[in-house]
Every structure is written in structure tokens, then in C-alpha cells.
């Protein structure tokens with residue numbers, strides 16, 4: 001089974017100033033009186049004046065609404081087929097105490113994939129019973145901490161972990177609920193790097209090994225096996241990968257039920273629901289209600305086909321919850337025009353027949369958004385501080401790092417008079433941007449501000465140059481000894 005991400009084909013927007021609300025958050029719009037982009041009722045330039053540039057902005061209402069919509073859609077459809085669903089927010093997409101709190105308030109459980117993410121969820125006051133703990137190499141210390149905290153389920157990724165979790169639970173005098181992560185062999189693949197259910201990869205155990213591994217789990221009184229887990233990939237637009245994967249997993253549920261002596265209570269189908277990063281993708285991205293209906297039918301069909309009871313369901317969306325709530329604001333530093341060779345233009349229809357490309361350099365880059373460099377991802381960009389009726393230009397937004405792959409937006413079309421000092425807004429940066437950020441070239445991580453109803457507040461502090469300098473041992477010692485010239 002193989003899918004392809006809809007090619008990020010571009011068509012020149014009718015109005016290169018227009019804010020496409022299928023890509024930008026719902027509250028993003030141009031103010032009637034000032035023509036500036038506003039998010040959550042605040043002008044982009046007011047946000048950068050107050051909090052600096054670059055700046056991650058999260059529309060709180062958008063994140064909460066989306067979380068609720070996804071949870072309700074999946075739960076409603078689960079009810080329709082006579083079961084129930086738990087929706088976990090995949091924290092790795094973007095986790096901080098505030099976001100964990102939003103998710104818990106909107107009725108989502110939370111998935112974490114490290115001791116650090118677990119600490120954030122616990123600090124947010126998330127009910128430990130509503131936390132799932134993932135990862136292919138959880139340390140003994142991380143497992144012991146999770147077990148002691150009372151984490152709801154731990155997802156076993158290898159036989160070694162079965163032993164570790166069993167020992168930790170026995171030592172804590174508890175029974176730990178566990179799921180087994182399997183590899184269904186289905187890759188609902190989009191981009192090769194994003195797919196996580198090939199056989200030849202690090203996550204999970206081949207499905208055919210499940211019976212043996214479940215026997216191994218049952219051998220420990222300190223473990224309670226609740227079901228299989230499978231995550232087939234990311235940025236998925238169609239449900240046929242889920243169909244095939246669920247069919248295969250449910251196909252083993254009868255055999256597993258014979259081993260455990262009871263119906264297998266749960267099935268976790270992971271996350272991976274895609275979002276629109278560009279207007280072209282917005283044409284193809286299915287509504288969550290549609291996905292939820294198809295997924296429920298898939299499970300009901302699969303259970304019927306294999307003659308088993310419909311298990312309780314669990315899902316783990318990350319990107320679909322938080323991605324489109326985020327916008328990154330940058331300030332333009334320099335621009336330059338390059339001529340595209342005849343062959344470039346002909347060879348790349350996405351370049352829309354433009355004969356030149358305007359490179360627009362901003363004050364961030366791959367340190368605050370690694371996705372273009374990691375996955376060849378693309379984004380939509382708009383000038384945020386003004387509208388312009390200048391002729392549209394084919395632009396590539398690049399960062400300030402020492403890498404030619406330091407690209408923020410591969411290609412888009414915006415007014416050609418974009419110039420130093422302009423504020424640019426890049427849409428749909430809520431997921432996998434802050435969480436994958438780095439300090440490459442000693443760039444401090446920008447803060448994250450939440451906007452809502454005309455107010456903004458910092459929910460993740462930005463780093464300062466001093467924070468970064470303080471990591472160098474020599475400097476730290478010099479400051480400690482007082483022998484600094486400052």
C-alpha cells in the first residue's frame with residue numbers, strides 16, 4: 001500500500017495579499033482599517049514589537065477548537081459503531097505546560113515520548129492515567145518514573161522493554177497497563193522519512209511476532225495487556241492505509257484473544273492525519289468528520305470480517321490538532337533576484353513559468369523550522385505588515401544559516417516589492433517547528449506567544465544570547481570567578 005502526499009503544486013493566488021483561512025488560523029485576517037494581518041485580534045507588527053522577531057504565534061482558540069472537533073468527531077463515530085474512543089494529543093508535535101493544559105481541558109489524553117515530555121505533562125497537572133508513554137528506547141529511569149507517576153499506558157516497542165516495564169511495575173507494587181507497538185507492514189506513506197510502519201525500521205515489532213510477544217507480556221503479573229498499537233505514518237490524506245493496517249491488526253486479535261482468554265479490549269491506530277500547508281493541499285485535505293466516519297467503518301468492517309468484538313479505539317493526532325493554529329512571524333533582512341535558467345523553468349512546472357526568483361532572507365530559518373530541510377516540506381507565506389498591489393513575484397524565503405538547504409518556504413507568490421523591514425507570516429507552523437528547533441549558528445530559540453481575543457501572552461520563553469553563552473564552560477567559569485571585563 002502506498003500513498004503519495006499531494007504534490008505541493010502551486011497556482012499563483014488571485015490576490016497575493018489574501019489570507020487563505022484553510023491554511024492560516026481561523027482568526028487570521030487583514031484588519032479593515034489597517035490592512036495588517038491580525039491573529040487572534042492582534043496586529044502582527046504589534047506582536048513582533050512586543051515579543052521580538054522571529055516569533056512563534058499560537059492561536060489558542062484555533063488549537064482548542066480543533067482539538068475538540070477532532071475528539072468529538074472520533075468519539076461520535078466510535079459511538080455509532082457501538083464502542084468508544086480516546087483521543088491522545090501527540091505531544092511531540094508541540095508540547096509546553098500551557099498546551100498540555102489546553103488539551104486536557106478539551107478532553108484529550110496526552111502521548112509523551114520521553115522523560116522530558118512526561119515531566120511537562122505532569123507539570124501541567126494532566127491526570128497521569130490519561131498519559132500514554134511512547135518511544136523505542138525508554139530508559140529504565142524513564143520507565144520507573146512513568147510507572148511511579150501512574151501513567152495510564154506504556155507502549156512496548158521491544159521485548160527488552162517488556163522486561164524493564166514488568167520489573168519497574170513489580171518494584172512499585174502496581175500493575176502497569178501496556179500496549180504492544182507493531183509494525184503492520186503498511187506504510188501510508190507520504191514522504192519516505194515520515195513513514196513509520198515499514199518492516200525495516202526502528203519502531204515496533206513485526207505483526208507476526210505479536211502472539212509470541214503477548215505471551216511474554218502475560219508471563220508477568222505486573223503487566224496488563226490492553227491491545228496493539230500501530231502508527232502508519234504522518235501527513236496522511238486518505239484512509240486506505242489505515243484500512244489495510246487495521247484489517248491486519250484485527251486479523252490477529254482472534255489469535256491474541258485465544259492467548260489471553262478474553263477479547264482484546266483496545267486498538268490504537270496512532271495519528272498521522274494530514275493538514276493543508278498550502279492552498280493547493282487545502283483542496284485535497286479531507287474534513288476530520290469524513291476521516292472519522294471512514295475509520296469507524298474500517299474498524300467495524302474489520303471486526304465483522306474476523307468475527308471479533310469491536311475493541312475500544314484510541315487515536316493520537318498531533319499535527320492535525322496544533323499545526324494550523326501556529327504562524328511564525330519573521331522580519332525581512334535582505335532580498336535578491338536570481339534568473340532561472342530556461343531549463344529550470346521548463347523542468348519545474350511548479351515555478352509557474354516565472355523567469356526569475358526573488359530570494360527573501362529572514363531573521364530565522366532552519367533553526368526555528370527544520371521541516372523544509374528534513375522533509376522537503378513547503379509552506380505559505382504572506383506579507384503581514386501591509387498589502388501591496390505590486391506585480392506578484394515568485395519568492396523563496398530563506399533563513400540566515402550557513403546551509404544552502406536553509407529554506408523556510410520553497411516557493412510562493414507574493415507582491416514583488418517585498419523589502420527589508422517587512423514582516424512575513426508563514427502559516428501552519430504550529431506542529432514540529434518549535435519542537436524540532438535548534439540553536440544552530442547560536443541562534444536563540446524564539447518565544448512562543450498565545451493569542452486570544454486581542455491579547456497575547458508568552459507561553460514558552462525565548463532564549464537570549466546570554467542563555468547560549470552560559471552553556472560554554474569557559475564563560476560560565478569566568479562569570480563564576482568574577483573575572484569578566486563587563
Ligand SMILES: *Cc1c(COP(=O)(O)O)cnc(C)c1O
Nearest residue numbers: 090231234271272316317318319
Ligand atoms: C508522531 C506520532 C504521532 C503523531 O503524528 P501526527 O502526524 O503529528 O499526527 C502519533 N503517534 C505516534 C506513535 C507517533 O510517533
